[in-house]
Amino acid sequence: MNQERRDSLRDAAIEVLAEAGGRGLTHRAVDAAAGVPPGTTKNYFPTRDALLRAVAERCVELYHQVPTPPPTDRESLAAMLRALLENVAGPGRHRVLAISELQSEAARKPWLGAILDRVTAADFADFEHAQRAAGLPVTPHRAAILTLALHAALSHLLAGGPDTLAATGLDDLDEFVHRLLETIYGPPAPGQN
Known part of the structure; x- marks a missing residue:
């Protein structure tokens, strides 16, 4: 899978989670925030747990980059x-x-x-x-x-x-x-x- 697209989706998921909270973190909301076609986030992260894992791992990566x-x-x-x-x-x-x-x-x-x-x-x-x-x-x-x-x-x-x-x-x-x-x-x- 495209790593650049994956990172873009994870960054968009951080924004969604920060703005809308845990209940607002949906595949559809991340698609909209990332400006990608519907279903793109679900292709990369098929379940909500996969999406949560991806966001957590991205937060850890960003933490270590500061x-x-x-x-x-x-x-x-x-x-x-x-x-x-x-x-x-x-x-x-x-x-x-x-x-x-x-x-x-x-x-x-x-x-x-x-x-x-x-x-x-x-x-x-x-x-x-x-x-x-x-x-x-x-x-x-x-x-x-x-x-x-x-x-x-x-x-x-x-x-x-x-x-x-x-x-x-x-x-x-x-x-x-x-x-x-x-x-x-x-x-x-x-x-x-």
């Missing part, structure tokens, strides 16, 4: 974390919404959870590595707390409720990441970024 240079100090780590959170409200919004929808589906489909687990497991390892590269006294426990806090922030950023964003400090992402790092690691030492 280049993130390692931080060199605490301040560059804060900038990296802020940029990742800003991406949720910007260009990464559809992918994050799609992953959120897929996670809901995974509660009933363990095979789907196994695909998505690759992204989550990578996050824990990547954020631990980033904290270490920034020169922080990272431990697996500290790395897990930071990663879990970032993951918890995603749903609130996606929903965008101003009262919730203000209550959680997510209305000021720069302040949020600095306070998160301070909560986990304490204030920076004098002269340290």
Whole structure:
């Protein structure tokens, strides 16, 4: 099968899933979003589970394509974390919404959870590595707390409720990441970024 067409359909399915939710993810909706003749998506992904698998695998691929240079100090780590959170409200919004929808589906489909687990497991390892590269006294426990806090922030950023964003400090992402790092690691030492 044509890989370019396959990727185009998977990208369109991400958009449909992000815009219409799990119930709106149909072969017909993906055909329309991709601008292809009716039945094209069904030819590539014959069942809804095949379509869900294709979307999940595409989300994993796209996740690994985002280049993130390692931080060199605490301040560059804060900038990296802020940029990742800003991406949720910007260009990464559809992918994050799609992953959120897929996670809901995974509660009933363990095979789907196994695909998505690759992204989550990578996050824990990547954020631990980033904290270490920034020169922080990272431990697996500290790395897990930071990663879990970032993951918890995603749903609130996606929903965008101003009262919730203000209550959680997510209305000021720069302040949020600095306070998160301070909560986990304490204030920076004098002269340290």
